[in-house]
Amino acid sequence: MSAMETVASPAISVQEQPGRNALSEPAMIRWLLTGVALLFLGFFLFLPLLAVFGQALEKGFSAYLAAIREPDCRAAIRLTLLVAAISVPLNLVFGVAAGWAVTKFRFPGKNLLVTLIDLPFSVSPIISGLIYVLVFGLQGWLGPWLYEHDIKIIFAVPGIILATIFVTFPFVARELIALMQAQGSDEEEAAMVLGANGFQIFWRVTFPNIRWGIIYGVILCNARAMGEFGAVSVVSGHIRGMTNTIPLHVEILYNEYNFAAAFAVASLLALLALATLAVKSLVEWKMRSPRPVRKPAQCAST
Amino acid sequence: MRIDLEKISKRFGDFHALNDISLNIPSGGLTALLGPSGSGKTTLLRVIAGLESPDSGRILFDGEDTTSSHVSERRVGFVFQHYALFRHMTVIENVAFGLRVRPRKDRPSKKEILERVNDLLHLLQLENFSDRYPAQLSGGQRQRVALARALAVEPQVMLLDEPFGALDAKIRLELRRWLRRLHDKINLTSIFVTHDQEEALEVADIVVITNEGRIEQVGTPEQVYESPANPFVMDFLGHVNLFRGRVHSGLAYLEGIELPAPEHHAAEDVPAVGYVRPHDLVLERKATGSGSIRATVERTQIVGSVVRVSLTINGNHEIIEAELSRDLFQKLALEKGERVYVRPRNVRVFADDDIQA
Numbered sequence: 001m002s003a004m005e006t007v008a009s010p011a012i013s014v015q016e017q018p019g020r021n022a023l024s025e026p027a028m029i030r031w032l033l034t035g036v037a038l039l040f041l042g043f044f045l046f047l048p049l050l051a052v053f054g055q056a057l058e059k060g061f062s063a064y065l066a067a068i069r070e071p072d073c074r075a076a077i078r079l080t081l082l083v084a085a086i087s088v089p090l091n092l093v094f095g096v097a098a099g100w101a102v103t104k105f106r107f108p109g110k111n112l113l114v115t116l117i118d119l120p121f122s123v124s125p126i127i128s129g130l131i132y133v134l135v136f137g138l139q140g141w142l143g144p145w146l147y148e149h150d151i152k153i154i155f156a157v158p159g160i161i162l163a164t165i166f167v168t169f170p171f172v173a174r175e176l177i178a179l180m181q182a183q184g185s186d187e188e189e190a191a192m193v194l195g196a197n198g199f200q201i202f203w204r205v206t207f208p209n210i211r212w213g214i215i216y217g218v219i220l221c222n223a224r225a226m227g228e229f230g231a232v233s234v235v236s237g238h239i240r241g242m243t244n245t246i247p248l249h250v251e252i253l254y255n256e257y258n259f260a261a262a263f264a265v266a267s268l269l270a271l272l273a274l275a276t277l278a279v280k281s282l283v284e285w286k287m288r289s290p291r292p293v294r295k296p297a298q299c300a301s302t
Numbered sequence: 303m304r305i306d307l308e309k310i311s312k313r314f315g316d317f318h319a320l321n322d323i324s325l326n327i328p329s330g331g332l333t334a335l336l337g338p339s340g341s342g343k344t345t346l347l348r349v350i351a352g353l354e355s356p357d358s359g360r361i362l363f364d365g366e367d368t369t370s371s372h373v374s375e376r377r378v379g380f381v382f383q384h385y386a387l388f389r390h391m392t393v394i395e396n397v398a399f400g401l402r403v404r405p406r407k408d409r410p411s412k413k414e415i416l417e418r419v420n421d422l423l424h425l426l427q428l429e430n431f432s433d434r435y436p437a438q439l440s441g442g443q444r445q446r447v448a449l450a451r452a453l454a455v456e457p458q459v460m461l462l463d464e465p466f467g468a469l470d471a472k473i474r475l476e477l478r479r480w481l482r483r484l485h486d487k488i489n490l491t492s493i494f495v496t497h498d499q500e501e502a503l504e505v506a507d508i509v510v511i512t513n514e515g516r517i518e519q520v521g522t523p524e525q526v527y528e529s530p531a532n533p534f535v536m537d538f539l540g541h542v543n544l545f546r547g548r549v550h551s552g553l554a555y556l557e558g559i560e561l562p563a564p565e566h567h568a569a570e571d572v573p574a575v576g577y578v579r580p581h582d583l584v585l586e587r588k589a590t591g592s593g594s595i596r597a598t599v600e601r602t603q604i605v606g607s608v609v610r611v612s613l614t615i616n617g618n619h620e621i622i623e624a625e626l627s628r629d630l631f632q633k634l635a636l637e638k639g640e641r642v643y644v645r646p647r648n649v650r651v652f653a654d655d656d657i658q659a
C-alpha cells in the first residue's frame with residue numbers, strides 16, 4: 001500500500017559491464033555451482049521420475065493400462081479420491097477458521113494454537129497413525145466401546161480418513177495464517193465502518209485477498225492427502241480392494257515383485273505430483289502479481 | 303451531529319492509552335486532535351467510531367448513548383491513517399462499497415449508486431482514475447479515494463486519522479484547505495487527527511491538545527496559541543524560548559528584567575519560567591529601560607521571509623532564538639558576535655508547580 005511500491009527502482013546497472021562486476025564470482029565458480037545443482041537435481045529428481053515412467057511402460061502400454069484397470073487398483077484409486085474428497089474440504093474449513101481466528105481476534109491460547117497447528121509436520125507419520133490406533137484400536141481407550149457398538153475405525157476407511165486429516169491439516173491453515181497476518185485487518189475494519197456485516201466482510205473483502213493462498217494450500221494439502229503413506233499404512237490394515245490407498249497398493253505390488261504394475265500405479269502419483277507442481281507455480285505467479293489479473297470491471301456489473 | 307465524550311478511559315494491558323477523557327464536540331465543526339506520537343489520538347478516534355470499546359465512560363451522539371452500539375450502526379465516516387483501501391477493488395468499486403453492502407430495503411438502485419459515486423468522484427477530481435486499482439494510484443489520489451469512500455454513505459460524522467500524514471508538504475497544504483472547503487460545503491461534523499500544529503491551527507475550528515492519554519487544552523486556534531493553558535501546550539504549538547527566574551506577588555524577575563505577571567499575584571518568591579515565542583523577542587541596538595536583556599549574536603539565518611537570529615545571554619550557553627522580518631534585519635545590520643538588546647513581549651510565566659503538574 002505504500003507509495004514506495006510504485007516508485008521504479010533506480011537503474012544501478014547502467015555502468016555495469018557484462019561479466020566484470022565487483023560483486024560477481026569468476027565464471028568458473030558460477031559454472032561449477034550451477035553444474036553441481038543441476039546434476040544433483042537430475043540425479044535425485046529427474047532420473048527417478050524417468051525411471052518410474054520407464055518401468056511402468058516396460059511391458060508396453062496395454063500392460064500399463066491393464067495394471068491400472070485391475071479391480072484392486074481401481075478400488076485403491078476410488079478410496080484415495082474418497083479420502084481426499086473428505087479430508088481436503090474439512091481442512092479447508094478448519095484452515096480458514098484458524099486463520100480468521102488467529103489474525104482477527106485476541107483470545108487466550110492463541111500462541112498455543114499456532115504452535116499446535118505445526119505439530120503434524122514435526123511428528124513422524126508413523127506416530128500420527130499410532131495415535132489413532134491407541135485411541136480407537138481394540139486395545140485402545142475407545143476400542144472396547146466401539147467394538148460393542150460394531151463401529152470399525154481402525155483397519156477401516158474412517159481410520160484412514162482420520163489419519164489423513166491429521167497429517168494434512170497444517171497445509172491450508174499455515175498458509176492462511178501467514179498471509180492474513182501479513183495483510184492485517186485494516187480492510188476489514190474499513191468495511192465494518194462502512195456498514196458491512198460479518199458475512200459481507202468475509203466474502204467481499206477477506207476472501208478475494210486470500211483466495212490464491214487458499215488454492216495454494218488446498219493443492220498442497222490434496223497432494224499430501226493422496227500421497228500419504230506412513231500414517232495411513234499404520235491404520236489401514238492393508239486389505240486389498242477395501243482399505244488400500246494408491247500408495248499402499250503400490251507397496252503391495254512391489255513386494256510381490258510385480259514391478260511393472262507397481263510402477264504403473266506409482267506413475268499415477270508421479271503425474272499427480274507434476275500436476276500439483278504446475279498448478280502451484282501458476283498460483284505462485286498469481287500471488288506475486290501486484291493486483292488481480294482481470295480487466296477493470298464496470299461498476300454496475302459486479 | 304453533536305458528540306459528547308464522558309470520562310472515557312481505555313487501557314491496553316496496564317498501559318493507560320486514554321485517561322478519563324471528557325470532551326464536547328459541537329455539531330458542524332471541524333475539530334483537530336493534536337498531540338505528540340503515542341498520546342492516544344488514534345485510540346480516541348477509534349473509540350468514537352466504535353472500533354475500540356472504552357473500559358469506562360460514555361459516548362453520546364446527539365445526546366443519545368451510543369457507547370455499546372456496533373461500529374456499523376454508528377454510521378460514521380472513517381479515513382484511516384494508511385487509507386486501508388480495498389486492494390482488489392477498483393476506485394469506483396471502493397467508493398461504491400458502503401452503498402452496495404446495505405440491506406436490500408435501504409439500498410439505492412444500481413443506477414442511483416452509480417450516480418452518487420460518480421458525483422463523488424467528480425467532487426474529488428478522481429473521474430479519470432475510476433477503473434484503477436489502489437496500487438496504481440499516488441498517495442494523494444489514494445487519500446482522496448479514502449475520503450470519497452467514507453463520504454459515499456453520507457455520514458454525519460467524519461473521523462480522519464492523519465489524513466495528510468503520508469503526503470509531501472505542498473500537497474498537504476492544498477488538501478487541507480480543500481478539506482476545509484469540503485467540510486463547509488457538505489456540513490459535516492468532522493474530527494481529524496494530526497501531529498502537525500500548523501495544520502491544526504490553520505483549518506480547525508476547535509483544537510484539542512492531547513498528551514499521554516489526557517487532554518491538555520481545548521479551544522479555538524487563537525485561544526490555544528495566544529493563551530496556552532500550560533507549558534506543554536505552549537511548547538507543543540511552536541518553538542519557545544525559556545527564561546528562568548522567580549515570581550513574587552504578581553511580578554516576574556527573569557534574567558535581570560522585571561515583568562508583570564498578574565496571574566501569580568499570590569506567589570511568594572517561587573521559581574518560575576517565562577516562555578516567549580521567537581517572534582515576540584524584539585531586537586534593538588540600544589537598551590530601552592529595564593525591559594531589555596543584553597545578548598550576543600551567535601548566528602543569523604534567512605528562512606523564507608523571516609530571519610532567525612540565535613543569541614546567547616551573558617555567557618549563558620543556552621541559545622535563544624529570535625525571529626524578525628528581513629526589513630528589520632537589514633536595518634539593524636546584525637553581524638555575528640555583535641552585542642544586541644533583547645526585549646521580550648507577551649511573556650507567559652508559569653511557576654514551577656505548574657510545570658510539574
Ligand SMILES: Nc1ncnc2c1ncn2[C@@H]1O[C@H](COP(=O)(O)OP(=O)(O)OP(=O)(O)O)[C@@H](O)[C@H]1O
Binds near residue numbers: 319338339340341346
Ligand atoms: N492495540 C493496542 N495494544 C496495545 N497498545 C496499544 C494498542 N493501540 C495503541 N496502543 C498504545 O496506546 C498508545 C496510544 O496510541 P495511539 O495509536 O492512540 O497514539 P497516537 O496518538 O495516534 O500516535 P501517532 O501520532 O503515533 O499515531 C500508544 O502508546 C500505543 O502504544
Ligand SMILES: [Mg+2]
Binds near residue numbers: 344345383
Ligand atoms: Mg495515530
